[in-house]
Amino acid sequence: MSLPHAILTALLEKPSSGLELTRRFDKSIGYFWSATHQQIYRELGKLEGEGLIRALPAEQPARGQKKSYEVLPAGRAELARWTAAAQDPKPLRDTLLLRLRAAAVVGTAGLEADLRRHLELHRRQLAEYEEIERRDFPPERNAPEDRLRHLVLRAGIDLETFWTQWLSHALAEFPEPPAGGETD
Amino acid sequence: MSLPHAILTALLEKPSSGLELTRRFDKSIGYFWSATHQQIYRELGKLEGEGLIRALPAEQPARGQKKSYEVLPAGRAELARWTAAAQDPKPLRDTLLLRLRAAAVVGTAGLEADLRRHLELHRRQLAEYEEIERRDFPPERNAPEDRLRHLVLRAGIDLETFWTQWLSHALAEFPEPPAGGETD
DNA sequence: ACCTGCATGTAACAGGTTACATGATTCG
DNA sequence: CGAATCATGTAACCTGTTACATGCAGGT
Numbered sequence: 001m002s003l004p005h006a007i008l009t010a011l012l013e014k015p016s017s018g019l020e021l022t023r024r025f026d027k028s029i030g031y032f033w034s035a036t037h038q039q040i041y042r043e044l045g046k047l048e049g050e051g052l053i054r055a056l057p058a059e060q061p062a063r064g065q066k067k068s069y070e071v072l073p074a075g076r077a078e079l080a081r082w083t084a085a086a087q088d089p090k091p092l093r094d095t096l097l098l099r100l101r102a103a104a105v106v107g108t109a110g111l112e113a114d115l116r117r118h119l120e121l122h123r124r125q126l127a128e129y130e131e132i133e134r135r136d137f138p139p140e141r142n143a144p145e146d147r148l149r150h151l152v153l154r155a156g157i158d159l160e161t162f163w164t165q166w167l168s169h170a171l172a173e174f175p176e177p178p179a180g181g182e183t184d
Numbered sequence: 185m186s187l188p189h190a191i192l193t194a195l196l197e198k199p200s201s202g203l204e205l206t207r208r209f210d211k212s213i214g215y216f217w218s219a220t221h222q223q224i225y226r227e228l229g230k231l232e233g234e235g236l237i238r239a240l241p242a243e244q245p246a247r248g249q250k251k252s253y254e255v256l257p258a259g260r261a262e263l264a265r266w267t268a269a270a271q272d273p274k275p276l277r278d279t280l281l282l283r284l285r286a287a288a289v290v291g292t293a294g295l296e297a298d299l300r301r302h303l304e305l306h307r308r309q310l311a312e313y314e315e316i317e318r319r320d321f322p323p324e325r326n327a328p329e330d331r332l333r334h335l336v337l338r339a340g341i342d343l344e345t346f347w348t349q350w351l352s353h354a355l356a357e358f359p360e361p362p363a364g365g366e367t368d
Numbered sequence: 369a370c371c372t373g374c375a376t377g378t379a380a381c382a383g384g385t386t387a388c389a390t391g392a393t394t395c396g
Numbered sequence: 397c398g399a400a401t402c403a404t405g406t407a408a409c410c411t412g413t414t415a416c417a418t419g420c421a422g423g424t
């Protein structure tokens with residue numbers, strides 16, 4: 001029950017068409033909530049049916065025609081309700097940790113290369129976030145309306161920092177020891 | 185495509201029935217890959233059909249009868265293959281960050297209480313992990329076959345540490361400022 | 369006229385969640 | 397015998413993923 005609220009947030013920030021939303025879900029919003037265009041169109045239809053958003057009139061409701069949406073008061077109310085409602089944190093579900101645990105049983109052969117690749121990917125993501133921070137939140141301007149957005153970005157930076165450090169640590173004690181539990 | 189491999193790993197560590205697996209997915213394995221008993225039974229059926237595991241014979245295949253499974257060689261091979269195969273990290277998808285971004289638009293009313301609750305939950309989880317670390321991985325015994333398991337636990341500890349720190353930081357600059365973008 | 373790119377969709381499927389159903393065992 | 401508990405399962409649904417379909421606009 002989060003995708004509709006992600007879309008409401010995006011549309012409140014700026015009314016958009018499906019494709020524009022898709023583009024924005026590949027960038028800023030997608031940093032913590034990704035979605036494909038198929039999901040977005042499906043959800044836009046639902047939200048419109050529920051009266052939370054409406055299409056801006058542009059005459060043609062035809063197929064290849066751009067169609068922009070804006071949030072209705074009911075949509076804003078629903079988003080505010082959802083934002084304030086108590087929600088339990090979802091338990092972690094991470095493939096890489098699972099693979100490490102599996103490697104303890106079937107052996108580590110071949111795993112190291114992918115760990116290195118992940119490390120490189122996380123380093124790149126971290127650099128990208130830090131670049132955004134430099135650009136959008138320089139130390140001097142600390143406007144209160146930026147605080148929440150900066151906080152979200154900090155979470156991204158800290159998470160990528162965690163992954164790079166943890167992967168470095170993992171790789172450090174990886175290559176040399178035979179690491180128990182081979183194919184027996 | 186991870187649940188079957190989580191189950192294979194669990195069964196290699198110790199052959200079990202569906203319910204026993206469910207219990208283990210509420211503890212150690214569930215710390216990074218959770219699953220309900222419905223998922224587990226469904227997946228056990230599939231894995232058996234594919235010849236990766238088999239039921240230990242106990243005469244009754246009846247409904248209320250315990251049924252234990254063990255991993256076949258094909259299952260072990262598949263797990264080794266999957267563990268070594270390259271996989272892209274899944275993009276982050278976090279509700280709390282989304283709610284913060286939404287709060288930047290519709291206002292922060294009511295959010296703070298749930299942030300406090302999350303902080304408390306993460307603190308508890310962190311304490312639990314640290315307790316496990318003290319119990320299972322004391323500094324003196326550093327057996328090589330424990331290394332990978334310890335590494336996985338460290339990831340859990342570091343992640344919970346991140347959340348507690350980030351949430352503390354978030355709450356610190358939260359209460360006082362009016363935080364732009366109220367219900368207008 | 370044709371091709372490429374933009375834009376909106378449909379369909380089928382896989383994985384996860386929730387609610388419920390059924391049989392066996394144990395304990396009062 | 398009845399209730400509680402253990403154990404295995406079914407069914408319906410929701411979300412997310414992948415592959416494909418359709419219409420329009422602009423360039424050559």
